[in-house]
Amino acid sequence: xxxxxxxxxxxxxxxxxxxxxxxxxxxxxxxxxxxxxxxxxxxxxxxxxxxxxxxxxxxxxxxxxxxxxxxxxxxxxxxxxxxxxxxxxxxxxxxxxxxxxxxxxxxxxxxxxxxxxxxxxxxxxxxxxxxxxxxxxxxxxxxxxxxxxxxxxxxxxxxxxxxxxxxxxxxxxxxxxxxxxxxxxxxxxxxxxxxxxxxxxxxxxxxxxxxxxxxxxxxxxxxxxxxxxx
Numbered sequence: 001x002x003x004x005x006x007x008x009x010x011x012x013x014x015x016x017x018x019x020x021x022x023x024x025x026x027x028x029x030x031x032x033x034x035x036x037x038x039x040x041x042x043x044x045x046x047x048x049x050x051x052x053x054x055x056x057x058x059x060x061x062x063x064x065x066x067x068x069x070x071x072x073x074x075x076x077x078x079x080x081x082x083x084x085x086x087x088x089x090x091x092x093x094x095x096x097x098x099x100x101x102x103x104x105x106x107x108x109x110x111x112x113x114x115x116x117x118x119x120x121x122x123x124x125x126x127x128x129x130x131x132x133x134x135x136x137x138x139x140x141x142x143x144x145x146x147x148x149x150x151x152x153x154x155x156x157x158x159x160x161x162x163x164x165x166x167x168x169x170x171x172x173x174x175x176x177x178x179x180x181x182x183x184x185x186x187x188x189x190x191x192x193x194x195x196x197x198x199x200x201x202x203x204x205x206x207x208x209x210x211x212x213x214x215x216x217x218x219x220x221x222x223x224x225x226x227x228x229x230x
Contacts, residue, residue: 028058
């Protein structure tokens, strides 16, 4: 018998378990592979498949999870929000990032389950992810998922900025090479990596039902500082 245990946080497992395991690390899938799977097996449009693949961080599971939105239009909005940070437009950035809204799964109703967006913890606990007919998806939950989509797009872009600054030509968002190159020249690799850490922490907070609006506002203020706007 061979048992395979998967974990997103292996260091959090008890030592008694880790000492009895042989660790195998799975590498990220190429963007082209994920895009092809999304097109061929899930019927995604070419531009949508490429956008989702770019945001997936090499995981087909994450690409499928992120598919409940409008990734192409969302990525454009995120890039406009990033451009605004150079002018210190923190409010515009926060409004864009917090204003994303994922599409409700089939069989659920975002309107019926609408809740006050200011109460993220309560709204998040009321939302359900069950199959059609087994529960409702609140409007606040759709907002939370939309924000996570936007954060994925944002993180993949700053990853490209860091890659360009470090001299690598392998980008996730190859169509945004010009923007990544321009920002890399101004930020350098250290500040690009700092931006990625800030985005990862914002993702952590949103996944734990912190207020989406507050998280996006704080993230915008800190990223504006990374961009040199004080």
